[in-house]
Amino acid sequence: MPNDEGLRHCQCGRFIRVADMIPIDIAEDSNLPPMAYVKSNLLPQCIAQATDEKMEVAARRSYWHHLNHSYREIYRKHRDAEEDVIKAQWQVEHPNTCNWWDKFRGKNPPDYKRPSDSPFTYPAFQPSTEQIENMDRLSGILLRWNQAEQGTHALELAELYREQGRFEEAQPHIRSEENDHNMVTARLIQRLIAQRDTTPMRYRM
Numbered sequence: 001m002p003n004d005e006g007l008r009h010c011q012c013g014r015f016i017r018v019a020d021m022i023p024i025d026i027a028e029d030s031n032l033p034p035m036a037y038v039k040s041n042l043l044p045q046c047i048a049q050a051t052d053e054k055m056e057v058a059a060r061r062s063y064w065h066h067l068n069h070s071y072r073e074i075y076r077k078h079r080d081a082e083e084d085v086i087k088a089q090w091q092v093e094h095p096n097t098c099n100w101w102d103k104f105r106g107k108n109p110p111d112y113k114r115p116s117d118s119p120f121t122y123p124a125f126q127p128s129t130e131q132i133e134n135m136d137r138l139s140g141i142l143l144r145w146n147q148a149e150q151g152t153h154a155l156e157l158a159e160l161y162r163e164q165g166r167f168e169e170a171q172p173h174i175r176s177e178e179n180d181h182n183m184v185t186a187r188l189i190q191r192l193i194a195q196r197d198t199t200p201m202r203y204r205m
Contacts, residue, residue, distance in 0.1 A: 005058035007046060008035040015046040017055050040066045047134075053141055060138040064160075067131045068200040071123075075199075078123045086118045125199040127163065135160050146173075155182050158189050165198050 006018040015038060038046055043063040050056035096109040127135070139160040146153040154173040161170035174190050188201070 005062050007038040007055070007058050007062065009038045009042060009046075010035050015042075015049055015055065015059070017058055020054075038062070057138065057141055057145075060134055060141075063134055064131075064138060067128070067134065068163075071125055071200050074123050078121070082119065082121060083114075086114065087112060090115065122199060127198070132164060135164050139164070155186060155189070158186075158193070159201065162189060162193050163198050163200055165196075167193050167196060 008016050008018060010016060011033065016035070038059070040062075043059050043066060046059040047056060047063065050059060090112055094110040094112075098107055098109050139157055142153040142157050142160070146157055151173075158170045158173040161167070161173070170189075170193050174186055174193060185201075192199070
């Protein structure tokens with residue numbers, strides 16, 4: 001899945017950000033192939049070759065999301081398995097007793113609805129050393145940027161610190177997030193901080 005941080009991989013082997021490209025002229029025609037998105041397995045190489053912090057942040061942010069993706073797969077499988085058990089139990093308690101006459105009259109079998117008191121669990125999350133190192137470096141850069149840019153990276157910092165288990169450092173940043181556009185996400189992060197929960201967000205920020 002291509003990243004959305006504007007990173008591109010040139011055929012010469014270099015990595016660039018689209019935002020750093022300078023237009024020189026408009027060609028009427030060109031045989032040059034378009035530059036490819038940076039594949040997930042090349043992100044560590046892109047990080048190592050980053051020419052400035054903007055490129056490093058773009059690559060580390062994409063790598064952060066990529067490394068969390070495997071947990072989301074585990075999460076979905078866990079949720080599906082739990083839902084299958086709940087539904088099977090519901091069907092035992094609400095059997096379909098319709099006979100041929102009921103079907104002829106158009107009577108429908110019981111319609112499954114998830115019981116409100118059903119459990120909702122998810123698998124434990126333990127970030128790898130690679131994940132911790134990447135998040136630590138990314139949060140360090142964003143912290144400096146955040147201080148210089150009046151809190152524009154507060155929400156992302158709160159989430160990075162939370163996933164590292166650094167809840168006390170996450171809390172001030174989530175409190176400073178007052179953008180209504182991010183309110184739902186901020187409240188979710190706040191709740192997870194209060195629960196001392198490090199599991200990644202179930203959707204991308």
